[in-house]
Amino acid sequence: MALLSSIDTTRMLSLFLILGAFALRAEPQAFDEYQVKAAFLYNFAKFVQWPSGSFASSTDPIGICIIGQNPFGWTLENMVRGKMVGDRAFAVRQFSDTQQASQCQILFIGSAEWKRTRALLEAVKNPGVLAVGESDDFTELGGVISFRLDGPRVRIKVNLQAAEHAKLRISSKLLSLAEIAKKQP
Amino acid sequence: MSESLSRGRAGRRIVILLVRVGVSLSLSLGVEIRSPAQTLPPRDLTQFTLEDLMNVEVVSVSKKEQKLAKTGAAIVVMTQEDIRRSGATNIPDLLRMVPGVNVARVDHSTWAVSIRGFNDVYANKVLVLIDGRSVYHPVFSGVIWYAQEMPLENIERIEVIRGPGGTVWGANAMNGVINIITKSAKDTSGGLITAGGGSDAQAGALVQYGGKIGPTGSYRVYGRYANVGKSDAAAFAQPADAKRTQEGGFRSDWNLTPRDLLTVQGEVRLVDGGQTLTGVIFRVPPITATFGQPARDDDGNLLARWTHRFLNGSDISVQAYYDQSHVFVFGVNNWASIGNVDFQNHLRIGGRNDVVWGLSYRANANRFSGNSLVTLHPLERTDSLYGAFAQDEITLTQTLSLTLGSKFEHNSYTGFEIEPSAQLVWAPTAHHTVWTSAAKAIRQPSNIDSGLETISAVQPLPGGLYGLVTVSGNPNTKVEQLRDYETGYRAQLSRRISIDVTGFLSFYKNLQTTEPEAPYFNPAGGYLAIPLVFDYKAHAVSYGAEAFANWNVTDRWKISPGLTMLNMSVRRDASSHDPTIEQTPGYVPRRSYQVRSFINLGRGFEWDQTLGYTGPLASGDIPGYTRLDARFGWRLGESCDFSLTAQNLLAPRHAEFPDIHFVDHMQDQRSIFGKITWRF
Numbered sequence: 022m023a024l025l026s027s028i029d030t031t032r033m034l035s036l037f038l039i040l041g042a043f044a045l046r047a048e049p050q051a052f053d054e055y056q057v058k059a060a061f062l063y064n065f066a067k068f069v070q071w072p073s074g075s076f077a078s079s080t081d082p083i084g085i086c087i088i089g090q091n092p093f094g095w096t097l098e099n100m101v102r103g104k105m106v107g108d109r110a111f112a113v114r115q116f117s118d119t120q121q122a123s124q125c126q127i128l129f130i131g132s133a134e135w136k137r138t139r140a141l142l143e144a145v146k147n148p149g150v151l152a153v154g155e156s157d158d159f160t161e162l163g164g165v166i167s168f169r170l171d172g173p174r175v176r177i178k179v180n181l182q183a184a185e186h187a188k189l190r191i192s193s194k195l196l197s198l199a200e201i202a203k204k205q206p
Numbered sequence: 207m208s209e210s211l212s213r214g215r216a217g218r219r220i221v222i223l224l225v226r227v228g229v230s231l232s233l234s235l236g237v238e239i240r241s242p243a244q245t246l247p248p249r250d251l252t253q254f255t256l257e258d259l260m261n262v263e264v265v266s267v268s269k270k271e272q273k274l275a276k277t278g279a280a281i282v283v284m285t286q287e288d289i290r291r292s293g294a295t296n297i298p299d300l301l302r303m304v305p306g307v308n309v310a311r312v313d314h315s316t317w318a319v320s321i322r323g324f325n326d327v328y329a330n331k332v333l334v335l336i337d338g339r340s341v342y343h344p345v346f347s348g349v350i351w352y353a354q355e356m357p358l359e360n361i362e363r364i365e366v367i368r369g370p371g372g373t374v375w376g377a378n379a380m381n382g383v384i385n386i387i388t389k390s391a392k393d394t395s396g397g398l399i400t401a402g403g404g405s406d407a408q409a410g411a412l413v414q415y416g417g418k419i420g421p422t423g424s425y426r427v428y429g430r431y432a433n434v435g436k437s438d439a440a441a442f443a444q445p446a447d448a449k450r451t452q453e454g455g456f457r458s459d460w461n462l463t464p465r466d467l468l469t470v471q472g473e474v475r476l477v478d479g480g481q482t483l484t485g486v487i488f489r490v491p492p493i494t495a496t497f498g499q500p501a502r503d504d505d506g507n508l509l510a511r512w513t514h515r516f517l518n519g520s521d522i523s524v525q526a527y528y529d530q531s532h533v534f535v536f537g538v539n540n541w542a543s544i545g546n547v548d549f550q551n552h553l554r555i556g557g558r559n560d561v562v563w564g565l566s567y568r569a570n571a572n573r574f575s576g577n578s579l580v581t582l583h584p585l586e587r588t589d590s591l592y593g594a595f596a597q598d599e600i601t602l603t604q605t606l607s608l609t610l611g612s613k614f615e616h617n618s619y620t621g622f623e624i625e626p627s628a629q630l631v632w633a634p635t636a637h638h639t640v641w642t643s644a645a646k647a648i649r650q651p652s653n654i655d656s657g658l659e660t661i662s663a664v665q666p667l668p669g670g671l672y673g674l675v676t677v678s679g680n681p682n683t684k685v686e687q688l689r690d691y692e693t694g695y696r697a698q699l700s701r702r703i704s705i706d707v708t709g710f711l712s713f714y715k716n717l718q719t720t721e722p723e724a725p726y727f728n729p730a731g732g733y734l735a736i737p738l739v740f741d742y743k744a745h746a747v748s749y750g751a752e753a754f755a756n757w758n759v760t761d762r763w764k765i766s767p768g769l770t771m772l773n774m775s776v777r778r779d780a781s782s783h784d785p786t787i788e789q790t791p792g793y794v795p796r797r798s799y800q801v802r803s804f805i806n807l808g809r810g811f812e813w814d815q816t817l818g819y820t821g822p823l824a825s826g827d828i829p830g831y832t833r834l835d836a837r838f839g840w841r842l843g844e845s846c847d848f849s850l851t852a853q854n855l856l857a858p859r860h861a862e863f864p865d866i867h868f869v870d871h872m873q874d875q876r877s878i879f880g881k882i883t884w885r886f
Binding site: 052057060061068090091095096099101104115117136140158194195204 | 259552
C-alpha cells in the first residue's frame with residue numbers, strides 16, 4: 022500500500038494518458054457483428070444473379086432495403102458508398118414495411134422484427150427479391166438467406182427452394198460456404 | 207460554511223482533473239495524426255473474400271439492446287464486456303458504473319445502493335431481480351447487498367431501469383429496477399478457473415465446468431470462494447467488517463423442441479463476516495457502546511422456467527422458484543422461505559398491438575428471533591402476494607407508439623393496489639428517439655413497518671435515571687406512493703457518438719415518518735420510555751436529470767461520460783413531528799459525474815479507467831470525493847487472461863456514507879486486485 026500512496030495523481034494521470042496514446046497505434050480488435058453482416062450483404066450482390074426485369078436499366082443501382090429497425094446504423098451506407106458491381110452502384114433504403122419492395126433487390130429483415138417476419142415474407146413473394154434475415158426460423162418461414170452466429174463467427178444458411186421461387190441464381194461459390202436449409206415438406 | 211468550502215474544493219479538483227484529461231486527450235489525438243497506423247490502408251471489410259468474412263470474429267450487441275433504443279423508459283444495459291472491463295469483484299462496485307445509480311460503500315461488507323434518492327443500507331424503493339428472482343428482502347424491506355454474491359463471469363447483462371417499473375414488476379419497483387441476467391449454459395461450455403488476490407486480504411477463486419447433456423441440453427456447475435479482510439485499523443479503532451463467501455451453483459438449459467426452452471438453475475451460498483456496530487448495551491443503567499458483531503447469511507434457491515415460442519411470434523413463459531434464506535445481522539436472526547410462480551404471455555394482435563400480460567403469486571413465510579435491541583411482532587408471519595398485469599404497445603403511426611398498462615396486485619397489508627403507466631415513444635428516424643412517460647408506483651409495507659420494536663438510543667437523565675428511545679412499527683400501514691413524469695431523448699449522433707438524456711419529476715406521497723409520542727415512565731424497567739412510532743406523514747418532490755454518452759474516439763478507444771443530478775425536497779404534514787425526515791434528501795449526492803475510458807492497446811492489452819466525482823452528503827456530513835479506478839488487462843491468446851485493478855488511486859481513503867442502522871461507517875480504502883482467468 023505504501024507503494025501506491027507514493028504514486029501521486031499527476032503521475033498516474035500522465036501514465037494513463039501516455040498509454041492512451043498507444044491505443045491509437047495498436048491493432049484493431051474484432052469487428053462489430055453488423056459490420057461483418059453488412060460486408061456479407063455487399064458480397065451477396067456479387068454472388069447472386071437477379072432475373073431479367075429486376076432492374077429498369079443496366080445501370081440501375083442495386084437496392085438494399087432494411088425493413089423496420091436498422092441494426093446497421095450507418096455502417097452499411099458507408100460500406101457500399103462508391104462501390105460498384107458491374108455497372109451498378111448501391112442504394113441503401115429504409116422502409117417500415119414491404120410496400121416499396123419493388124425497389125429492393127436485397128431485403129434485410131432484422132431479428133428485432135421477428136414477430137412480423139412471417140407476415141413480411143408473405144408480402145414479398147414476388148420474384149427478384151433476395152430476402153435476408155437473422156431470426157432462427159427465417160429460412161423455414163420462406164426467407165432466402167439467414168445469418169446465424171456460431172460463437173463469434175457469422176454463418177449463412179440458404180433456402181434453395183425460396184431462391185428458386187424468387188428466380189435468383191446463387192453462385193456455387195456462395196453455396197459451397199453456406200449451410201443448405203432442409204427441404205420443406 | 208464548511209460544507210460549501212469542501213464542495214468548492216472538490217469542484218476545483220474535478221475541474222483540474224478534467225483539464226488534465228482534456229490536455230491528454232488532445233495529446234493523444236495529436237499522436238493519431240502522426241501515427242504510422244494511419245498511413246496503412248484501413249481494414250476495409252469489402253476487400254475481404256467470403257471465406258475471410260466467415261472467419262472474422264465479431265462482437266455482437268445483444269438483440270435486446272437494439273430494442274431498448276426504442277423503449278419509453280430510462281434504461282441502461284451493462285454487458286459482459288463492460289463487466290469484465292470494470293475489474294469489479296462484486297455487484298455494487300459494478301453498479302457504480304451505471305449513470306443514475308448511487309452506490310456507497312459503508313464498510314467492507316455493507317453497501318447502500320439506490321436510484322433517484324432514498325439511499326440506505328436497506329434502500330426500499332429499488333427492486334433487484336437475478337434471473338427473474340426477486341432479492342428484495344420481504345422483512346428488511348430492501349436488498350441485503352452483503353448476501354448478493356455470484357460469479358460475475360456468468361452475468362450476460364445487467365439492465366438498470368431508472369424510474370418506476372411497477373406496471374410490469376409490481377410493488378417496490380418504485381424508483382428503479384435492476385435486472386441481473388446470467389448466461390445460458392449453452393454459452394459457458396468448457397472449463398473456467400479464476401484466481402485472484404490483493405490488498406485488504408482480498409482473495410477469490412472460481413472453478414466452473416460446463417458441457418452438453420444429450421443432444422439438446424447443456425449445463426454448468428461452479429464453486430466459488432471470495433474473501434475481503436477488515437478495514438484498515440488506522441482509519442477506525444475496531445474494524446470488524448471482514449466478509450467471506452463460499453458458494454456453489456448450477457444452471458442447465460434444454461431446447462426441448464426448437465420452440466421450447468427449459469431452464470433449471472439453483473445455488474447455495476454461505477456468507478459470513480461482521481460489522482462494527484454502535485448500539486445500546488443492556489446493563490443497569492444501559493450504555494451506548496461500539497462493538498464488533500458477526501453477520502451471516504446462508505441461502506439457497508432453485509428456479510425453473512419454461513418458454514414456448516409460437517410460430518406467429520407470440521410466446522408463453524412459466525417460471526417458478528423457491529428461495530430459502532437465513533440472515534443474521536445485529537444479533538437477530540430471520541429465516542425466510544419464499545415460493546413464487548409467474549406466468550407471462552406475449553401476444554401480437556393485428557398489426558398494431560403488442561400485448562404482454564401475466565399473473566403472479568408469491569408466498570413467503572418468515573420466522574424472526576430478536577434480542578433486547580431489535581425484535582419483531584409477530585415473530586412468525588406468512589404473507590401472500592398475488593397480482594396480474596397487462597400492457598399493450600400500440601403502434602399509432604410508423605414513428606409513434608403508445609404503451610399503456612397496469613398492474614393489479616393484492617398484498618396482505620393494504621389489500622389491492624394499482625400501478626398504471628403510459629409511455630409515448632416517437633422515433634422520427636432510426637437514429638433518434640424521443641419518449642415521455644407517466645406512471646404510478648408504490649412501496650408496499652413489510653413486517654418491519656408493522657411490527658418493529660427496537661431501542662435506538664439511551665439518554666441519561668438527572669437523578670441516576672435514564673430514558674430509552676424506542677422505535678416501533680405501526681400496524682396501520684400505508685403504501686408509499688409515487689407519481690412520476692419523465693421525458694428522454696436518445697440519439698446516435700454519428701457513427702461514433704451516441705447520447706442518452708432523461709429528465710424526471712417525481713411526487714411522493716405518504717412517505718414513512720417516525721413520530722414522537724408522549725414519554726412515559728416504565729416502573730418495572732425503571733426507565734423513562736421515549737417512543738417513536740412509524741407513520742406515513744411526509745411528502746416529497748424531486749426532479750433531476752441523468753445524461754450519458756458513448757464516444758468511440760477510435761476503433762480501439764471508447765470514452766463514456768455520464769452525469770446524475772437530483773434535487774429533492776421533503777415536506778411533513780402539519781400533524782407530523784418527525785425530527786429527522788427532512789434529512790432524507792441529504793443521503794444522496796445532488797450531483798455526480800464520471801468519465802470511463804476503455805482502450806484496446808493491441809496485442810491483447812487493455813487499459814481502462816473510471817474517474818468519478820460524487821457530491822457531498824448533507825446528512826451525516828460526508829464530504830464529496832473524487833475516485834479514480836484503473837484496470838490493466840492482458841489477454842494471452844484464447845484461453846488465458848490476466849488483469850490488475852486498482853481502486854481509489856487519488857486518495858488513501860475516503861468515507862462514502864454515514865453511520866446507519868447501528869452500523870459504523872468505515873472508509874473506502876485504496877486497493878489493488880490481481881486476477882488470472884483460464885478457460886479450457
